Amino acid sequence: MEQNKRFEVFGTLTKTETVFTIDQKILPGTLVFEALKPFPGYYYDTPMGSKPVYLYLALEEQYTLVDILRASQKVQHEFVAPFDAGKGFLHIYDTKYNVLRVRHLRNYDLLEKLQQSFVDNGINFLHKSKKYKDESAKIRIIKFFSLEEIAESIFLDKREKNHAYIEIPRHLKWEEFDTITNKVKHNWVDSKFDAAKAAFYYEGSLHEVVRVYSDKIGVEYLQELRQLYIDKMK
Template sequence: MTDKNFIIKFGSLIKEETLEVIDSKILPHTIVLEATNPFPGYYEYYEGIQKDVTPHYIYLVTDKKYDLEQFTRTTQKIMADTNKKYHAAQGTITIFNNVYHVIRIRRLTKYDQIQDLQSCYLEEGISLKSNASIPHNSKAMIQLDKFFALEEIGDGFYLDTVEANHGYFKIPKQLSWSEFEDLTKQVKYNMDLLHFDASIGFIYDHFKAVDIIRIYAENLNLDLLKKIRLKFVERIK
């Protein structure tokens, strides 16, 4: 990777996953969720492969949406004070038409860290929601607003330099979630022996919102991303 190809973009991703409620090792009267099986479109073909990887994606439910600067500065300070290198992003989750504001956390090494991290955010002025009841194993629509650290490997094709096995490509138009779901099913049906998980989103590029698809699969490279993109673009009306 060269500095020329390494770029930082801000944008958003939308995906659907099942979230489990965490009942222990959290602050009392708070809500914490976990995606115990992230990237279901890929791992559904490899049963059990994720069982020993814990914690997974953790979602701290906050009382409201906080502005990006406050969230970013608070997260920076917590990481500096605790010498932790976790990853955090803001977003929303929608469960049964109820919308919750969340902080998505990656790369905690044990569940015991969740309560301490909650306390750190509280001490820095980010409050946690306490007056909602979310069912166990709830299917959720997740939207994350985040920075992407990308290596451009082709015109409109990227690999994530932070998150392994993540690739992205540009698409010609914005898709609704239902359109994207249907397209993904069609693409997978026509790609024998190639399993992947996909989500939609956008990045800001040259003052425009550019639509993208995120692909998760092992051993991603430009050739595979080109093959997947071709199948999507052929079907986008």
């Protein structure tokens, strides 16, 4: 792949997060999750601020990716503030929720209005009184990647600050990915990072990658981290 080449693709990202439900400033009766620590491997107990970082809005049914994209485009044209939305699945214990992942919402006061805008465009939310408090959830997102390859098998996210992707040689099941990531972190002496499992299809090939979140992202940092992942995969 040509270095410094920018490209845009769809792919998937899988991660675990601690989530809880919120019941204020939402459409009454709907089920809305918020991530307690969106990048747990990086932030630990560092506060993220007063605006929502990741919200997961439970959906009434499993809408297609095209349905979500079409509705999102319509809402973005008419809504009063910018946001980013994507299709996802959230698992808590044996329960799976179809969700609309929302990011970059300016404040909580906009959430109910955003939900109503999606309802007006054909995306309905699950009405359920279930409450969760600080539960571990496995989350899979189907998302849009805007990438630049800055070195061989090293990609920077051009839309999300402090996000990068390092390519690994083969697919890992979640349990194996989690085990290898823990081994990498125990042997990593540089700046801490958060990791998620991801993949995207580009130029006829499926690329298996690790999403890295850190404010110390640079070519050398990412190359060394990639090599450590490869070493621990052997």
